[in-house]
Amino acid sequence: MQDIGTASSTGTGGQPVPGRIVISVDAMGGDRGAEAVAEGVRLSALANPDIGFVVHGPEPELTKLLSRPELQGRCVIRHAEGVVKMTDKPSQVMRSGSGTSMWSAIESVKQGEAVAAVSCGNTGALMAMSMIRLRKLPGVNRPAIACLWPSRNPSGFNVTLDVGADIRADAEDLLQYALMGASYARNGLGLQRPRVGLLNVGTEEHKGRAELKQAQDMILAATEIGGFDYVGFVEGGDLPGARCDVIVTDGFTGNIALKTGEGTAKLVSDFLKEAFRATFLSKIAALLALASLKRLQKRIDPRRVNGGVFLGLNGTIVKSHGSADATGVSAAIKLAFQLAQSGFQERLATRLVQVTQAQQEAAGLRPVAGNDRNP
Template structure:
């Protein structure tokens, strides 16, 4: 994945010759390229090793980048005239997407110029284009989107996948999700031996769907030292400290993700109401400001910004369409961490190895 491309050398550090290159789709988000460039600048300040290939309207991007001192000499702009909008259907984008900033951003990963691509664009279109341009990893039938979930664990987050790449998943797909999720937890969250759970409606043996029982056995067999399989977990365990990676199909995962976000927002809004209720409570809010800001930070969706596409020949980070500079910077940080750890090669190796173990006679 790090082969140099002859005509477009990656913008590595001129002194050391090394660096992590992230490919950025600068045009896709709801808030436009200025916010994306601001997020890049935040990341560049914190990580001297980071370099960017930036895809989009060159006349706009060169101006925005020139105004950020931290980005000086660290960006390679690739002009792309087209933009994939939030309303474009994946099927349209597959037919007419060439020449868009999204297509171009994936191309840099495909050509080995960049290790990871980051886009704020339309999820469906980005997944469809990623599948077409990067292709599925050998042995993976359905790629997945993994998200981070605020949790009681020391690392602050749990991982859940799939949260919407595909609405179906059979037992073999769920096994792949377990292997990919465990690899992501090791490389993205730094957990040496992540604990993996399979989402179900009850922990009793007699409950659950047939494919879940089958996946349960397959994942148990595949868990040979690189991760622990803790069995079935329930919706209430998503933020729990007894699991790090939660495996489910994309339909259930997407409903759970949006339910969790919706509930957190509801409680947050009720809290605001409570504090603007009386003069006394407004005064209390001022006194508790520091503590409330700390709380806000713990459940801030911007901190967990960055769904990851797993199971392709290349890593793609999907940032929220409405992300601000802090959100974009969080997504880039995640991309940087994964690129630095050599995640893509490790993931491919784990998938190949784990699938062999789960399907071998008598286990491994």
């Protein structure tokens, strides 16, 4: 392990960058290679002096990429030769993944030397490794991936989950997603009492599958303990809307919605470029509207909200888009830092314990031990 800019380094389990919130970064596995990740780390260092980094990958390559003045004393390199490819199956990775940069990045969180990990790599492999090394929080059946969706809300975003961790979700899972999503919105977006909606084919009470109706009753009953308001069923058009702050669905539906939204944003951007380049007058119009167009581009730029958070694990893992450039990687690191700074992980664990206790008491069972911190 090499500490960029210093003469010594600490061992596993120590604090590699004293005095800073340390983020573990998997430098390999993304479509753009280690160069984009290293540049994203550099941009993060420039933007926030309170972040330290443990970067995982081949030491000789990373030493060259991270030898920047702004990273001196703030970046530790942990050597890992193996790389998890996008085409690798999770089952294959689990048999031989301990020598990879992805495994090493998660291990830093497991050992307590980093508070969160960021990776651009294979989503299935990242989730499988995270579950094996970090384990699920008590009371969680299925972890979820939550993403920030640009919306008309004052915060500018909606939290949507699950967007791909597991294609299945029963009523109990959807309740847990609501609790985790509300905690994420509370700590990540600063919303004191988030509004939660359940994605369905219509807002009418009689529509939807049986498990959705059961989940609706369970979510409604948990609003006070969970610290959120339930607005009822929502539709696809509410994803970018202002009706709620958290949208709950299964991973199959959520992933399709996410990819559709990303594709639509790119299509609109391409259409606008074509329209403004069509004629001489349209080019003049584009110049006159340049400031407005830049604001629009910023709002719909997927790099700005890059980073899906794995919820329900004993540790914070942020999945960056595989094709993320330096700007996208920097955004994912910023998200990991914000969640760590807010104490999100501890607050989420506390909230889940409180709800589990309430459910056990309602069923006449002896509640599990917990604490009374206010998440």
